[in-house]
Amino acid sequence: MRAVSAPVVGDGTRWAVLIAHETRRALRNWPARAVFVAIGLQLAWFVQPAFAFALDHEGLPSWRSAPEQAIAGQVCLFMIANLLFLGYTAFDDQHNGMADRLRMSGVRAHQRLGSKLVVVFAHQLVTAALIYLVGGWWFGVRWGGSITARLVLVVALASCTTAMGFAFVSLCRSNALYNMVCYAATLGLTAASGGLAPYTLLPDWAMVVGRALPTWWFLRGIDELTLRDGSLAEVLPNVGVIMGSTLVLVGLGVAGQGWGPRRHRTVRRR
Amino acid sequence: MLRRSAALFRHEVRYLVSSAPITLAYVLVPYVLMAFIKNSYGIWLQSDARYPDASGAEIVAPGVAALYGYLVLSHQGLFTFSEHQWNVWDRLRSGPASVPEIVTGKVGAHLAHQALQFTLILGGAGLLYGLTVGDAWAAVVLLGLLTVTSTVAWGWLGMALLPTATMFDAWAFGGGILLAAIGGAIVPSDLLPDVVKPLGPISPIHWAVSGFRTVFLDGGGLGDVGRPLLALAAFTAGFTLVALGLFDSGRRKTGRLQ
Numbered sequence: 001m002r003a004v005s006a007p008v009v010g011d012g013t014r015w016a017v018l019i020a021h022e023t024r025r026a027l028r029n030w031p032a033r034a035v036f037v038a039i040g041l042q043l044a045w046f047v048q049p050a051f052a053f054a055l056d057h058e059g060l061p062s063w064r065s066a067p068e069q070a071i072a073g074q075v076c077l078f079m080i081a082n083l084l085f086l087g088y089t090a091f092d093d094q095h096n097g098m099a100d101r102l103r104m105s106g107v108r109a110h111q112r113l114g115s116k117l118v119v120v121f122a123h124q125l126v127t128a129a130l131i132y133l134v135g136g137w138w139f140g141v142r143w144g145g146s147i148t149a150r151l152v153l154v155v156a157l158a159s160c161t162t163a164m165g166f167a168f169v170s171l172c173r174s175n176a177l178y179n180m181v182c183y184a185a186t187l188g189l190t191a192a193s194g195g196l197a198p199y200t201l202l203p204d205w206a207m208v209v210g211r212a213l214p215t216w217w218f219l220r221g222i223d224e225l226t227l228r229d230g231s232l233a234e235v236l237p238n239v240g241v242i243m244g245s246t247l248v249l250v251g252l253g254v255a256g257q258g259w260g261p262r263r264h265r266t267v268r269r270r
Numbered sequence: 271m272l273r274r275s276a277a278l279f280r281h282e283v284r285y286l287v288s289s290a291p292i293t294l295a296y297v298l299v300p301y302v303l304m305a306f307i308k309n310s311y312g313i314w315l316q317s318d319a320r321y322p323d324a325s326g327a328e329i330v331a332p333g334v335a336a337l338y339g340y341l342v343l344s345h346q347g348l349f350t351f352s353e354h355q356w357n358v359w360d361r362l363r364s365g366p367a368s369v370p371e372i373v374t375g376k377v378g379a380h381l382a383h384q385a386l387q388f389t390l391i392l393g394g395a396g397l398l399y400g401l402t403v404g405d406a407w408a409a410v411v412l413l414g415l416l417t418v419t420s421t422v423a424w425g426w427l428g429m430a431l432l433p434t435a436t437m438f439d440a441w442a443f444g445g446g447i448l449l450a451a452i453g454g455a456i457v458p459s460d461l462l463p464d465v466v467k468p469l470g471p472i473s474p475i476h477w478a479v480s481g482f483r484t485v486f487l488d489g490g491g492l493g494d495v496g497r498p499l500l501a502l503a504a505f506t507a508g509f510t511l512v513a514l515g516l517f518d519s520g521r522r523k524t525g526r527l528q
Contacts, residue, residue: 036444046463049462049463084439176345179439187299188299196306196307201313
């Protein structure tokens with residue numbers, strides 16, 4: 001009796017199929033994602049006068065910096081908030097047995113999660129581009145400093161937040177815990193970095209704590225561009241810190257080993 | 271009826287207790303957030319000659335407590351949406367409990383959980399950041415209670431409206447943060463754009479913040495917070511009526527992305 005042989009699928013094809021599947025899943029849920037972008041733009045509008053108040057308080061030129069600082073704060077906030085969507089796709093696979101079925105068909109755990117992260121990274125870039133471009137047009141932002149530097153900072157932050165999603169998925173035991181961690185990170189990191197209220201109004205201790213956060217270095221990079229017409233070379237140290245944080249987060253995700261086929265549940269039950 | 275609702279109430283509470291670290295984190299994280307943003311409120315308030323000693327916690331603490339009520343809806347909602355995914359919802363409906371009994375049990379648990387969370391956040395902020403109530407306990411209790419009821423009603427409106435847990439998350443997180451921003455819980459309301467300032471009253475969080483501000487900053491009592499109390503009661507009633515109108519117990523919901 002001849003064994004039935006399955007067609008051989010190359011790694012490239014497998015990646016392409018998985019990424020296409022994750023993209024379709026993401027597009028099916030576009031209204032929730034669009035709502036996040038719309039709220040990001042509205043919040044950027046709302047917090048601008050507070051940024052202007054703080055810059056005036058410091059004797060800095062608020063008119064040239066406040067709009068972009070407000071936009072950059074919301075880019076931070078909603079790039080992290082977007083990770084909520086990753087939780088649903090990642091924990092779904094575990095919950096409905098899809099992870100096991102994919103493994104049985106030869107898809108490895110890193111390919112399954114990696115394809116999701118590729119889509120998350122693309123989603124982060126789209127979110128940042130929409131908030132930046134629509135916000136820039138709406139608020140009449142004066143693009144001081146290097147445009148390339150902005151692009152590099154945004155790509156670095158998108159990498160870092162994607163790695164953050166990987167680490168969270170790997171370390172959290174349930175979707176409910178993952179959601180809570182995302183909420184805490186979204187508001188905590190953005191507030192501690194001066195994305196909700198200007199960082200000059202943070203308490204002294206918070207300015208020390210903030211330096212440990214990648215979002216802090218992203219926002220200070222934007223400050224450098226808007227306040228001092230900075231160049232790419234001047235924000236490269238910031239990019240370096242953000243990419244360093246990315247590596248640490250990837251390391252945490254790998255060490256957590258929670259991305260393989262095992263234990264995840266919607267909620268933790270006794 | 272009460273016996274069956276009480277059983278479902280206990281079931282919801284068991285879920286919240288079994289996920290205690292998560293439930294507790296929604297209480298503890300707000301203290302950290304307050305620590306980061308209260309300074310900016312303090313500086314802004316001190317620029318007003320009436321409040322030379324304000325710390326900012328007078329507005330930030332109730333604002334963040336109200337915001338986290340909206341965020342924890344996601345935790346509560348995940349369980350209910352998961353019941354749809356596991357087909358438990360249909361099995362519940364086929365049992366002896368009627369739909370009003372099922373909903374009463376769940377809403378009761380959500381109200382109790384939210385009330386406890388709000389009390390712990392505000393009480394903890396009082397200890398950590400020196401909020402004093404004085405003789406205005408009745409005003410604080412009523413404001414807290416109506417803030418909680420309006421939040422739970424918002425959550426059930428989302429559950430009635432939305433077909434997936436992901437959309438419900440956007441409702442809880444996006445809606446909460448937007449209402450908090452309009453309501454002056456993220457940026458002082460006087461520093462909002464001029465066009466946005468008049469929109470404040472459309473947010474329940476605006477009324478919660480303004481009521482607590484009257485108590486904590488101006489030393490007001492129950493007689494001074496009548497308007498915020500009425501507004502919060504109206505939001506609760508409005509959200510509840512719309513949710514009841516839209517609620518369809520037979521509508522298929524998916525726990526996750528579809």
